[in-house]
Amino acid sequence: MQQAPSLREPDAQGAPVRRFKDPAYRPLAADLAGVRAEIDRLDDAIVRLLAERAMYVKDAARFKRDAFQVSAPARQAQVFARVRALAEAHGPTFNGGFEGLPDVVEAAYRALVAGYIACEQTYFGQTEPVDPPPKEDPQ
Ligand SMILES: O=C(O)C(=O)C[C@]1(C(=O)O)C=C[C@@H](O)C=C1
Numbered sequence: 036m037q038q039a040p041s042l043r044e045p046d047a048q049g050a051p052v053r054r055f056k057d058p059a060y061r062p063l064a065a066d067l068a069g070v071r072a073e074i075d076r077l078d079d080a081i082v083r084l085l086a087e088r089a090m091y092v093k094d095a096a097r098f099k100r101d102a103f104q105v106s107a108p109a110r111q112a113q114v115f116a117r118v119r120a121l122a123e124a125h126g127p128t129f130n131g132g133f134e135g136l137p138d139v140v141e142a143a144y145r146a147l148v149a150g151y152i153a154c155e156q157t158y159f160g161q162t163e164p165v166d167p168p169p170k171e172d173p174q
Pocket of ligand 1: 092095096105106107108110111114148151152155
């Protein structure tokens with residue numbers, strides 16, 4: 036029989052109420068508060084890196100001629116494929132792995148890059164053409 040949902044937040048200080056059936060699984064913290072402290076520590080580092088990444092996205096606007104170039108769909112596809120491959124490579128490294136990691140990372144990057152593009156479009160509006168204009172790449 037299925038248990039009714041508790042509708043209460045989990046006890047962050049309590050002992051574990053479940054365990055993994057996989058005997059190779061190694062617990063990482065004594066309680067949920069300990070798990071969350073590690074997640075907060077990683078979020079601090081991740082957001083710092085996202086801010087550093089944002090700085091380069093802003094600078095990229097100087098090399099774009101129009102809104103289509105700001106959006107650069109071929110580069111976007113390259114970024115999504117690259118981070119997905121990184122997640123596939125790194126996923127199994129940590130404590131038996133995390134099966135859905137490539138999907139999580141790709142979805143996160145799709146959302147992130149959409150946000151970065153919106154900001155880059157705004158920054159593009161704060162630029163002006165250099166004079167004289169450099170020759171267009173014939174491709
Ligand atoms: O590579 C670029 O041209 C960028 O502006 C950076 C970036 C990104 O966030 O990775 C942002 C906008 C483009 O859609 C492509 C990639």
